[in-house]
Amino acid sequence: ETIYRGIPIQSQCAGAPIHKLCDRVASSTLLEDRRDAVRALKSLSKKYRLEVGTQAMDHLVHILQTDRSDSEILGYALDTLYNIICNDEEEEQDENAQKQEEDLGVLFTDKFLGDSENVTLLLTLLEEFDFHVRWPGVKLLTALLKNQCNQVQGVILVSPMGVSRLMDLLADSREVIRNDGLLLLQQLTKGNAAIQKIVAFENAFERLLDIITEEGSSDGGIVVEDCLLLLVNLLKNNSSNQNFFKEGSYIQRMKPWFEVGDDNSGWSAQKVTNLHLMLQLVRVMVSPVNSPGATSSCQKSMYQCGLLQQLCTILMATGVPADILTETINTVSEVIRGSQINQDYFASVNAPSNPPRPAIVVLLMSMVNERQPFVLRCAVLYCFQCFLYKNQKGQGEIVATLLPSTIDANSISAGQLLCGGLFSADSLSNWCAAVALAHALQDNLTQKEQLLRVQLATSLGKPPVSLLQQCTNILSQVHHTDRQANMLRGGSGQTGPKG
Template sequence: MCPCWVTALYNIVSTQHISSSQQINKMIQKLCDRVASSTLLEDRRDAVRALKSLSKVQMLSETSFSLSSDSSDSEIIGYTLDTLYNIISNDEEEEQDENSQKQGDDLGVQFTEIYIKDSENVTLLLTLLEEFDFHVRWPGVKLLTALLKNQCAQVQGIILVSPMGVSRLMDLLADSREVIRNDGLLLLQQLTKGNAAIQKIVAFENAFERLLDIITEEGTSDGGIVVEDCLLLLLNLLKNNSSNQNFFKEGSYIQRMRPWFEVGDDNSGWSAQKVTNLHLMLQLVRVLVSPVNSPGATSSCQKSMYQCGLLQQLCTILMATGVPADILTETINTVSEVIRGSQVNQDYFASVNAPSNPPRPAIVVLLMSMVNERQPFVLRCAVLYCFQCFLYKNQKGQGEIVATLLPSTIDANSISAGQLLCGGLFSADSLSNWCAAVALAHALQDNPTQKEQLLRVQLATSLGNPPVSLLQQCTNILSQVTHHLLLNVGKSMLS
């Protein structure tokens, strides 16, 4: 039987001319002749092995050969797959300048087009991946990954219509050899990019169970790059795929995410890999409760996250010390979407206290960061988003915030949310002004009762002067700003 997946190699190398020395071209032609005509199997093996070596340093050109008699020889198959991979991937170990890299990438795409022109090449490559022989399976995985990188949509289409095509690739995750399993993860990442149909098949082939098992075995957030690859694949499967999201929730996989966020008391010296892993884990939570999902699906996931303790674990990270700034920021954004529009989750968040002496509500601690001009911009914006989500469709929460502005509820010995918002509203820092104003607006949104209550708020502007209403003070400031703007415009016109 003639292996047409091998014949494709000869089609590739015979259609692209790359200028090279005459000596190398002659050597390549001799090797090709040996492969095509030698009667000894060992001679053919040696020839293919030599061609594989040459493919790393020299694009094969103007050649044509056939291995019609060696379809069952795993060594020749392995060398041929390696040769194809070297040509298609242009995976150079040495540094390349930008132009050389671009040229190599373009050639890789061209060679891929030639290879997949006959879809049977890809189909038979999928068949080869069923071989347990390491020297066949591993180069086959690498070659298929390279094909997907270069021509993703076209190769996805071929695999999708190939009988059991996706199932064969899922078997790679069960391979006991870590290098094949790990490269299988990279292959599945490429395979699932932007293709909802393949994403669904992969999910129903027990992908969630296998990936979560690998993440646990590798040490969850303390694990290495394999954990990162699993998380990236999970993101591919779940993002913008409502069917897979529902399957993930119904399979009780949300509950298995909770241990990921048990970071412990000592949060010093986080490795870069741990930060990356935890960041991706937080992104996965956000994918499940994203505001762009259907309201019913989001609400169901929010409920599960509260019931299994995942929300509580996130709030622990929120109030912990020593957490890296970017993880803290992403945790705030994640908690925001877990509580958004969920009364039970919003009530829980309102009850969370920071481990300080005396204890302070988490909302107050976050608002202190929002109106502090020394805090990073992204962190302050994340707190504002969290405050908005806490008040979204939450009339009870809106009333509690506005109440902290009213005279009868003010405790002179403690810092309240209302005091912080008023302080930010009239701060010399313009970002604090904006954040506090937006936050107050959300305390009033779609709530006529709290709008009336806010009119009762009185402010002491300076010692010895009578208090003025919050509305009056805002009007005074706007009037002053408008006056200064008009003066500056007048001066610019006169000049």
């Protein structure tokens, strides 16, 4: 078995015909002969990938340079290069075979990129409108980006009109080219802020939002998902693009994405995926890691255009899948975090129940309910934290629901739920309620003093004790129990395992 650069050659039987075909490609004066030879190489290139790649690549690149007038031979040459450079992800393979495939992909990508002019040549070929040239060209460039992203990005970045040529793919009337163009742009924009900015200024936001609408928004298929993934690439950790997106009034165009309607039964897996990405995009624009001014400006836009209101409707709707509900809670959290007008709006939202209950109360009921999923309960805690972040008014309203003068015996209040969670038998409820109450006190001396007034009825006929006293009692009981358990294990009264 012959080894080439550490990779075993699959079969020797194709060696002779491949060599002869390469001679025909290199020396035949008739275009028809060269075309037949390249077509034959294409038919062998999947099964005998290593042999075709090592012997034919230079000849195929030469064809791309010299036979520019014949779209058929160009198409065959591009398809052959794609077959030897692309790692086939469709077939199930064992780990060693998959590793060998990937090694070959990198090997031939490096060989092709040995001359950066080859990428420039490929960009020029993408200007050809002929389907048989443009489509395999798009697939080949995508495969090169997958295998050696940084190197290809570097060449495209310095190529005159390089990014512009690739953006033209989104305007192609042939869906398969447009859709594969989306995949190419996803690879191209990965982790490269300079390319992300150029793509954005080439009108990407307008085009992508148009495609999402044309394809049916959240009810659309995989094309919507690909558009959203590209938008995430363009906006995440890119403050310049985020500002451009906001200034271009594109936030307003996100609102219809979240109009899910009353019938929330039978969501497809694709719809769930699309909505997850849509929610992720909202969070990218208002992320706590963005500059405070930029986040505040986006939060304001989301309130003014009704996007926040739309998200709160999903929050209170029935039949929404649990993972979408959880992510919507996280998204609402960051849209209201530190924004007084948004926090005030959230405080006013009621669930469509009879009688109506505040959304905050409905969410806290989920947080202290041990039957609810862990991630949902944590999302509610995060939402509560964001609601109270730099919100002294909200803090005061929450603490007031714990005070005797404001308690309404006929309704469940936030304070009652937090007290119930604080002394529940469920330890996660204890933790969530304690953290939630801590946020009601953070940086707020007035509410700390108010909380000291809170009295709890512990059992019938016994005088009430203060909330602080009850918490201290529980802590001392836990400490006492730990000491007893430790002594039973033969310890000396000190906490911690022995032996």
